[in-house]
Amino acid sequence: MITVESVSKNFDGRRAVDDISFHANDKEILVLLGISGCGKTTTLKMINRLIEADSGNILIDGKNIRDQKVENLRMRIGFVMQNSGLFPHYTIKENISTVPKLLKWDKKKIESRTEELLFKLNLSADILNLFPSELSGGQQQRVGIARALIANPPILLMDEPFGTLDNITKATIHSEFKSLEELKNKTIILVTHDVQEAFELGHRICLMDKGKIIQVGTPKEILYHPKNDFVKNFFAENRLLLEYKVTVLKELFPFLADLKIGFQKDSTIWKILQKLSSDNKNTDQYEAVIKAFNEYRKLQIV
Known part of the structure; x- marks a missing residue:
């Protein structure tokens, strides 16, 4: 579904992403994992052209994203960011309906799809007239996912979506995320620095460091067959727990x-x-x- 070929990006003479190549298969969750500054968020944002790559190619369904209008590209990609990224001056109803209004959906279709997603994400219709600041962190994150999913895009990009949540709330949302049927039909690229989150949610993990890809593999492959000492040491602290989980x-x-x-x-x-x-x-x-x-x-x- 998504192919990244020899992509690089510089900021003020500093190489943030250094000639990386990988692919995300149709309907899989690929996790970009690494510490802050490793290039994972820059990589994610280049896929929907929030940041333009300096070199290389990114293909979606075999088509180069440079050959597409930015607005048309983004209509096919849901985007969930850290802190939910909700518009603070919009009600929850207005936040969720942002993309459908751009697509000129009729009111009844928007309401029906919103109601469907609220049910799937364990949200009450009572929140629709509230503002983001009136919701808990977990509720805000669910609304952010609903907004990204409402137009049913085939691709979902997620930038540290659960990073600000407490561990109990995060565990609950992880469980819901894995079981949500709606997400099983999406190609998802998820950025995180949380090792346990990567192992719990990812079908494959792409470990990055200093703008480069160090290893790509399933959680079991990357844990039991590390490419080098960097990979082995990266997971050493959580090793036994991760083995139990895989x-x-x-x-x-x-x-x-x-x-x-x-x-x-x-x-x-x-x-x-x-x-x-x-x-x-x-x-x-x-x-x-x-x-x-x-x-x-x-x-x-x-």
Whole structure:
């Protein structure tokens, strides 16, 4: 869906993005991960031409974005930014309907689509006449997603969308985000500096540093087969937790003998251990899962 070919960008003589190439597949979530200043947000903004690339090409569905009118390009791309990016002087209803009005949708169509998205994003219609400052951070972020989705664009760009939320709210929204059927039909590029967020939401991760791409791969590939010491060290602090989160129960079956664990085979080991640790009756199962996981990871770690 999105192809970035040898793209570079300079600011005042400083190379912010340095000859990078990658692609985002149709209907996948690709995460651009890295510390502040690594070039990930600049890369994201070049895709919808909020920033123009100095060199290289960006293709969407095989078509060069330079050959398209900016306004037509952006109509096909939803954009969610940090702090939701809502217009503070617009009501929630006005914020959500911004793009449909530009597309000249009739009032009934806008209202119907707004109602549909509010339901999907667990928002009450009572907020429509409020202003962004009257909502919680989690509500504002959901409204920002609704505004980006309302015209049903095939592509969604997200710049640190959950960065300002507290951990509890973030966990809730992450869960909703992963289960929202509407998002499963989008190609999504998400920028974050949060390692756990990248592993929880991304189908693939593109790790960046100093304007360059260091490694691209699935969470499991990038964790168990790091390209170099930079990649290995980047994840070292959260290593064990991330391994729990990328491993699912069915992968431990060869190490569990005939022990029956009362969870779905695609449940992550992290979720299983959380549940078992809260139940004193399941200490045997807890220990069996830990033992099986340790046997499994010996075969994965390079």
